[in-house]
Amino acid sequence: MISFERVSLEYQADRFALQDVSFSLEPGSFTYLTGHSGAGKSSLLKLIARLEKPTSGEIHAGKILYSKLNRRQEPDLRKQMGIIFQDNQLLADRNVFDNVAFPLIIHNYKFSDIQTRVNAALKKVGLADRGAEDPRGLSGGEQQRVGIARAVVARPKILLADEPTGNLDAEMSAEIMQLLMQFNASGVTVLIATHDEGLLNTFNYPRLVLRQGRLIHPGDSRHSVIEGHTNRRQPAIKRVRNPA
Amino acid sequence: MYTQRGYALKQSLKQFKRYKFASTTTLLVLGITLALPVILLFAGNALQQLGMRNLEGESLTAYLQTDLSDLQGAELAENWLGKPGIRSTRYISRDEALSLFREKSDIGEAISILGNNPLPGAIMVFPDSNALSSGRVDTLLAELQAVPGVNRIQMDLRWVKRLQAVVALIQLVGGLLAGFLTLTALLVIGNTIRLELLRRKSEMEVANLLGASRGFMNRPILYTGALYGFLGGLVACLIALLSFYAIREPAHELSSLYESSFQLLMPTANQIFIVLGVSLLLGIVGALSSLYRPSQQLTSRISNS
Numbered sequence: 001m002i003s004f005e006r007v008s009l010e011y012q013a014d015r016f017a018l019q020d021v022s023f024s025l026e027p028g029s030f031t032y033l034t035g036h037s038g039a040g041k042s043s044l045l046k047l048i049a050r051l052e053k054p055t056s057g058e059i060h061a062g063k064i065l066y067s068k069l070n071r072r073q074e075p076d077l078r079k080q081m082g083i084i085f086q087d088n089q090l091l092a093d094r095n096v097f098d099n100v101a102f103p104l105i106i107h108n109y110k111f112s113d114i115q116t117r118v119n120a121a122l123k124k125v126g127l128a129d130r131g132a133e134d135p136r137g138l139s140g141g142e143q144q145r146v147g148i149a150r151a152v153v154a155r156p157k158i159l160l161a162d163e164p165t166g167n168l169d170a171e172m173s174a175e176i177m178q179l180l181m182q183f184n185a186s187g188v189t190v191l192i193a194t195h196d197e198g199l200l201n202t203f204n205y206p207r208l209v210l211r212q213g214r215l216i217h218p219g220d221s222r223h224s225v226i227e228g229h230t231n232r233r234q235p236a237i238k239r240v241r242n243p244a
Numbered sequence: 245m246y247t248q249r250g251y252a253l254k255q256s257l258k259q260f261k262r263y264k265f266a267s268t269t270t271l272l273v274l275g276i277t278l279a280l281p282v283i284l285l286f287a288g289n290a291l292q293q294l295g296m297r298n299l300e301g302e303s304l305t306a307y308l309q310t311d312l313s314d315l316q317g318a319e320l321a322e323n324w325l326g327k328p329g330i331r332s333t334r335y336i337s338r339d340e341a342l343s344l345f346r347e348k349s350d351i352g353e354a355i356s357i358l359g360n361n362p363l364p365g366a367i368m369v370f371p372d373s374n375a376l377s378s379g380r381v382d383t384l385l386a387e388l389q390a391v392p393g394v395n396r397i398q399m400d401l402r403w404v405k406r407l408q409a410v411v412a413l414i415q416l417v418g419g420l421l422a423g424f425l426t427l428t429a430l431l432v433i434g435n436t437i438r439l440e441l442l443r444r445k446s447e448m449e450v451a452n453l454l455g456a457s458r459g460f461m462n463r464p465i466l467y468t469g470a471l472y473g474f475l476g477g478l479v480a481c482l483i484a485l486l487s488f489y490a491i492r493e494p495a496h497e498l499s500s501l502y503e504s505s506f507q508l509l510m511p512t513a514n515q516i517f518i519v520l521g522v523s524l525l526l527g528i529v530g531a532l533s534s535l536y537r538p539s540q541q542l543t544s545r546i547s548n549s
Contacts, residue, residue: 051453075455077455078452078454078455079455081455083454089450092446093262093447102450102454103454105248106455107455108247111247154454
């Protein structure tokens with residue numbers, strides 16, 4: 001479970017990227033993080049990935065209390081996460097297979113395990129026979145699928161996606177979403193930052209809505225989240241009452 | 245090759261292969277920069293051998309007062325044998341001196357005109373190698389000069405001492421130059437590694453997001469630095485060996501003109517290993533100096549929104 005307790009992030013004095021944000025995500029949930037550009041979506045993802053430290057408040061991931069983490073422990077926290085980028089961030093100096101294998105090398109897997117896992121991940125995203133190819137030669141959708149394979153190959157507990165369909169057309173976006181839903185069905189907690197209304201309307205899941213660094217709930221400002229539909233029985237997001 | 249160390253080495257070698265021209269140029273710059281300190285190191289040892297070799301067998305000559313008998317002179321030579329810093333002594337009686345003079349001097353016969361033997365007895369003193377190398381010769385000279393019955397001491401070592409001083413000066417200047425050039429090599433490696441860091445920025449940022457430790461991210465860079473250092477040292481050794489090979493014969497010809505048996509010795513395997521080890525270390529230090537800041541300044545790939 002990921003939970004934020006009154007978390008604020010201030011990059012400059014009196015310029016909050018996030019302010020007094022509280023919510024919690026249940027394990028295995030699928031959640032959107034929405035809001036306009038500059039609303040603080042990426043900042044929130046950075047906080048979860050411990051790429052930024054909050055100015056105030058506390059963040060938990062399971063039993064891990066972020067404020068108690070030191071620099072040496074941060075990589076171990078990130079190893080529990082898979083991150084998908086809008087521009088996929090594939091490394092141009094290596095082929096598709098090596099791109100997907102990269103997290104496994106970081107995790108210090110054996111070569112035989114790496115082969116098995118990478119092939120399985122590529123098969124899962126429909127690129128089983130494309131491992132030897134240069135990623136620059138793939139289409140945008142295929143590149144994004146390689147990015148997803150890389151994010152999930154080490155079987156993370158949490159999948160963070162920052163505008164994963166931002167550069168894709170509706171059909172490709174739907175494919176990517178199907179993939180993410182499949183991983184979610186296997187128990188991975190998924191949090192997708194997006195402002196793609198089409199996507200939000202087509203695939204209806206709970207949303208965290210950010211506006212100017214604050215989580216909002218139209219018509220009920222005491223609650224930090226909108227409760228939406230979930231493909232699981234339990235609600236994806238716990239209501240956290242903001243102390244007024 | 246997918247262990248973390250294997251991966252790091254593969255990435256380092258891949259960079260060399262990918263940027264062949266830039267890597268070769270950097271290696272040549274490093275090799276040439278390191279070549280002079282390496283040549284000076286090798287030559288320093290050779291020059292030291294030259295100084296020592298010429299001191300062996302050199303002596304001080306103590307001229308005795310003419311009223312000292314042969315027995316007293318021989319006793320004095322015997323006594324000096326026990327002094328620290330003296331390897332051996334040889335007493336030359338007045339008669340022996342006269343006979344040597346007659347034999348070796350062009351004006352040997354002219355001395356007969358004087359009627360009596362004007363030459364004093366003398367003791368040749370051969371200092372041991374410790375006294376020669378540590379400069380104790382001057383102290384020994386003062387001690388012997390103060391002995392009653394000794395009229396004058398002639399130091400045959402003066403030219404050798406001058407040579408030693410010149411060698412010492414060359415070594416000092418060489419050491420300073422070597423220091424500056426080594427620093428230059430360090431800066432070259434540091435700068436190359438900074439460029440390498442820029443090239444690998446994407447990889448390091450992605451690795452950081454995927455949970456890589458600093459050790460994992462820095463290892464390929466350290467290996468690259470070590471490779472540059474080692475290969476730069478290798479190039480420097482090759483240049484030095486070629487230079488020694490080229491000047492060996494002329495140096496031998498020059499020394500034979502001075503009736504010296506001196507030969508420029510080629511560097512030993514140990515010396516080459518030392519150079520390779522030091523240059524490897526230099527590469528690692530250069531890489532570390534560049535790594536220290538940038539790896540703390542990794543930025544996130546997640547753009548602000």
